[in-house]
Amino acid sequence: MRGKFITFEGIxxxxxxxxxxxxxxxLRQRGLTVQVxxxxxxxxxxxxxxxxxLNEPMHLETETLLMFAARREHIARVIxxxxxxxxxxxxxxxxxxxxxxxxxxxxxxxxxxxxxxxWVLDHLQPDLTLLFDLPLAVARERIALANRTLDRFEQERxxxxxxxxxxxxxxxxxxxxxxxxxNASRSLPEIQKTLEEIIKTI
Numbered sequence: 001m002r003g004k005f006i007t008f009e010g011i012x013x014x015x016x017x018x019x020x021x022x023x024x025x026x027l028r029q030r031g032l033t034v035q036v037x038x039x040x041x042x043x044x045x046x047x048x049x050x051x052x053x054l055n056e057p058m059h060l061e062t063e064t065l066l067m068f069a070a071r072r073e074h075i076a077r078v079i080x081x082x083x084x085x086x087x088x089x090x091x092x093x094x095x096x097x098x099x100x101x102x103x104x105x106x107x108x109x110x111x112x113x114x115x116x117x118x119w120v121l122d123h124l125q126p127d128l129t130l131l132f133d134l135p136l137a138v139a140r141e142r143i144a145l146a147n148r149t150l151d152r153f154e155q156e157r158x159x160x161x162x163x164x165x166x167x168x169x170x171x172x173x174x175x176x177x178x179x180x181x182x183n184a185s186r187s188l189p190e191i192q193k194t195l196e197e198i199i200k201t202i
Contacts, residue, residue, distance in 0.1 A: 003033075003083040004202060005124070007094040010132030011165045012154045013139030014184045015191075017092055019132075023195060024090045035082045038092040039070065043077045046070040054151035061112070064102045068116045071095065075124060095121060096129060096171055096179070101153065104167020105160045128202050130195065131172050132184040136161055 006023070008016040024034045040050040049070040053063060071094070082089050095117055102108040136158060143154060172179040180198055182191060 001086050003085070003087045003089065004127045005079065005083060005089045005091070006199075006202075007091045007096065007126040007129045008132065009093060009096045009100070009129055009168060009179075010184065011100075011134075011136065011139050011161055011168070013142040014132035014134055015142065016130070016132040016184070018188065019130075019191065019195060020090055020092050022192060023199070026196065027088055027090070027199070033085075033087040035078065035087055035089045036091075037074070037078055037089065039074060039094055039097065040067055041070065042074040042079075042091070043070075045073050054153065057152065060102065060106050060108055063106075064098065064108055064113070064116065067098050067102065068120045071098075072120045075121070080124070091126075094126060094129075096131075096168065099171055100164045100167040104170075105156070105164040126178055128198070129172075129175070129179040130198070131168055131179055131181045133165070133169065133181050134184040136165060138185060 008020055010016045020036060024036045027034045039046070040053050041047045049066050052058075053066055053070075058066075079089050079091070098117075099113060103110060103113050139161070140158065143150070169181070172181050182194060184191065
């Protein structure tokens with residue numbers, strides 16, 4: 001039996017990464033084999049591209065092509081083989097992030113995004129996408145409290161992140177069957193309770 005593919009999405013500071021390993025452990029307690037991965041990254045080549053994408057200034061279309069190049073490698077080397085073996089894959093960001101960041105945030109032409117997505121993903125889409133959403137001011141405050149070096153996306157102005165958030169919410173409406181919006185303003189236990197209820201349905 002083919003495995004399930006779950007992705008985590010949200011603006012920087014939404015706290016989604018705090019729940020990735022927790023969800024994977026919860027699924028393992030159900031006797032499932034789970035792979036945890038991330039984008040950009042997930043493979044040796046993808047991790048090299050991640051370093052470039054997070055730190056080097058580049059043209060928008062270069063940025064988008066590199067995102068999809070890393071994704072193609074990720075799908076071919078990690079995601080599809082794991083799903084074919086019946087394993088579950090939990091991924092921190094996937095194609096929805098490119099729609100939100102390069103599309104919503106930077107204004108990439110939607111037709112170009114859809115062309116690349118169709119080519120690179122073929123028919124692969126997550127079985128479930130958990131979109132962690134919260135007001136931008138709260139997300140920015142969380143990033144500031146983390147007191148760490150920010151990558152070039154995190155350093156973008158507030159209006160960029162607001163566009164990213166709105167693009168995510170618009171996409172969640174369009175793909176309501178697979179995308180579940182999580183109120184990320186709540187406490188960890190409250191969010192985990194919601195996640196437990198959601199994963200019972202897939």
